[in-house]
Amino acid sequence: MNQRKQLLKAFGPGILFASTCIGVSHLVQSTRAGADYGFELVIFIVLANLFKYPFFEFGSRYAAATGKNLLEGYLKEGKWVLWLYFIISLVSMFTVTAAVTFVTAGMLNNLLGIDFNPTYMSGLILLFCTAVLMLGKYHLLDTLLKIIGSVLLISTLVAFFGVLGKGRITPIEGFIPQELFERNGIIFLIALMGWMPTAVDLSTWNSIWAVEKMKDNGGQSNLKNILFDFNFGYIITAVLALCFLTLGAYVMYGSGEELSSNSTVFSDQVVSLYTNALGSWAYPVIAIAAFSTMFSTTITVVDGYGRSMGETLRILFFRHKNAKTMYYGTMVLVSAMAFLFIAYLSSNLKDLVDLATTFSFVVAPLIAWINYKVIMSKQIASEFRPKPWLKTLAISGLIFLTAFAIIYLIVYFLM
Template identity: 75%
Template sequence: MESNRKQLLRALGPGILFASTCIGVSHLVQSTRAGADYGFQLLIFIVLANLFKYPFFEFGSRYAGATKKSILEGYKQEGSWVLWVYFLLSLASMFTVTAAVTFVTAGMLNNLMGWRLDPTLVSGLILVFCTLVLAIGRYSLLDSLLKVIGSVLLISTLTAFFGVLFKGPIEPVAGFVPKELMEREGVIFLIALMGWMPTAVDLSTWNSLWAVERMKQTGYQTKMREVLFDFNFGYIVTAVLALCFLTLGAFVMYGSGTELSSNSTVFSDQVVKLYTNALGGWAYLIIAIAAFSTMFSTTITVVDGFGRAMGETLRLLFFKTTAIRTLYTIMMVLVAAISFLFILVLSSNLKDLVDLATTLSFVIAPVFAFINYKVIMSDQIEQAYKPKGWLKVLAICGLIFLTLFAIIYLAVYFELISL
């Protein structure tokens, strides 16, 4: 029993990195906005997004557990065209994703430090810092840092959640008119919410990359049950916290007549006050530190994840003999630099930047979901490790769910359906 516990702890890490990636924009921004604007109307959609995306994230970890390789190698074995599809679609989304999370992080840092600096400048400094930290410390430093940050966030969020439950929801202001979900704006926000709930499906490749890196770090070939335990732990934490953030927004802001700001610094102050309204003013500094730490952890994992995934993709496509560390560093620098240019162009409106990134992620999600399903059901995987029963059924239902909502979004956006 003691040996099994030690092995599980040795495998623990990639799931926490996954949770740190998720509990950023999708939770602090989108789940909070959902509660503040629509109360609990979007609760079922948050649950469904977490449920129907689950198999495709799990398949990334499952592939690593079965083969001790990243699922990107599985893409390559299915045909170079599969890897090309992944590469091109990732290029279409990764800069907006990185720009969105970094810009929110800059607002959190401004709020924490009491600065009134241009968030664009702060975003650039954060991207430079993340790139340097990862280039020097790589996976081991990232793993250690995020275990501490994740623990602080989990405790503070659960404390605030139970605090607002004890207080109950605020009384709506006189003349409050709830937003209509089944209007064009509501449907577009719904798709944006589900786009990163818990995160973008294409990020499932990171689970396998981190799992392989963890094996290299510890020198231990993790068993399938240990890989899946680590992943499931991280996934459950992200799903629970999404509901906590929704509740914070619904109990503290819904019906207040106050909307979350599009200015990243003002927005950050509003989010921190969601906690302090539940816990008391004494907690403001603690929560401000936790909120910034959360967004910083998301930014650094996103820079690492895209750098790692794009570096490995380029290696598999073009540079089989090139050291992966060199490609990883080059891609990190490129991701940070181009994302900063996106911030320069789109920084005037936080909501627009976030909605662009999250919506794009959702529209391309069915493609990545299908690729992961195709790889995990292929001959690359031993029969004993292939998904069966409820997981296989859930994956098929998930493909239908993601495809259907992507079509609905496109129909609404191009006004083929009038609302």
Template identity: 75%
Template structure:
């Protein structure tokens, strides 16, 4: 019995890292905006995005369990062109993704500390700190840190969620007119919302990388069911919290005439106020600390994830004899530096920066989904590890879902 529990704990970790990646901009920003602007109208879109994206993230963990390799090696085995496609698509999105999460983190820091520094420069400092911690530390530091931070935010969010439910709906302003979800701007936001719900599909490679790293850290090779149990736990937590954040926005801000600010510091204060309106002003400092902590955890996870994924991709494509640790460190530096330049260029409008990052993620999602489906059904995977018919059917439906909404976005954006 004790050995079973010990083995499960050894497998436990990558799912928390995945959850920490998700519970950042997609939840604190996008889900909150969805509730504040549309009430509960967008719940179905959040649930559908989580449902139809699920197989492609699960495939990353399944591939690592089946082959003891990362998913990027699976891409290469299908053909060098497959890895090139991933490389090009990642280049198109990774800097805006990193810039968006870091800029929100800077706003949370300013709100917590009361400093008046330009969030763009605070972002640069945060990126430098994250890169330094990861370059000097080990996976175990990241793993332990995020388990603690994630637990604090999970508990405080659930308490605030039930507190908001018990208080009932706020009083609507006079002559309040609900937003029409079929308007152009609404459709664009809905697709941006789904772009990172729970996160971008191309981040599925990270699951496999973290799973392999966890094996190296513990010296234990988990069974498929143990790896999937860890992943499913993290995935369910992200889906539940997405609804919690939407509910907080809907219960506290919807219909009040108050809009979420484009200024990252003011926005951060508004998000923390969502909690205190349900819990009381006494909780402000606790929630502000938790909010900053979870955004910092998202930033450090994103820097780590892109560093690992793109470092491994460039190694496999260009420098096969290079040391993986060196390519990882160099790629982290490159990602952080260029993302900082993106922040300097785009930091005047928080919503535009976030929507750009999330929308790019959604538009490229169908391609990554097809690649993941191709890999997980290939000869690389032993029959005992291949997905069942129901999961493959859900994956096929997910490809259709992602493709249809990507086409809708392109048509609406260009007024076709």
């Protein structure tokens, strides 16, 4: 009983991680994968989740072993490592935040049954997220996302088994499947894996949230409990990715209908995937769950970049500044710049999402190597270091990520 209580107290960072993942990568990219290619991409979703796993796990492991976040580990390996992380995050964070917020705006428009300008709606969402985080901090975020996550998990599983029961739609006459191994197909494949389950550079967030949770629990650190929490969240994200792909494959593949680049229309299409399986009565319930899912992703992204980049800036440039001040300032900056990106790129949802996800995959091998370097360093006591099987999986993951990043560059620039 005491062990069970300790596990429940440790729950939190893994749910935040799952909430970050189950957004664009699942609702948008996994659904697109099923709608456009059927089940052809299942193996790539499985491989991306498998080979990225060690590098996310290392973030939680580092926090449990040291009581500090992974950014401190980067600094101890050399200031250049933290500078590298800073540059990568600086390039990606505005686009990533813009992509998830723009999808969320479409979900909210769909839920309310209005056609409000999605750019302005995105601005309101970013403003609301920033205000909630400033007022409620980690504890409110932790509690809110546990509720939202439960709603999403149940509704998605119900819809998944519902479409399995109804069976796949019959393809329209003359349906021609899209070719996967051509230029556009390979580019989409890389974009899909870029955020499957999410970008590798977000592994620092695991460690930051784990440290915050330890503070919430009076500073208690337990490797077994922290990894249990992380693994629970990671398994959920992997399973739901396959569920969303199945929804797309069963309901849209062969229908002749394409997922829209308009965020509001796209949102209606996604919600309709559920109602096709469950019936029209489920539309408002699923619309609420879908919006809640994307909102949870947006608020965790704003929080994650606020914490990680705020701490990075403090370490590199403003040691004398208060960590909370840096966190608040960075959140405001990220939200403001994301709004500008949306205003500039909002004409095409798919392009905005693909830009963010593709960049994440191209830089993934670099971040993965840094995480491996840190977790195998002298910073980590021997009893906290990865087991041989995890080291082997990490090395295999480095090869996998590097190979596909090279393939993407060849295809994009030479084909």
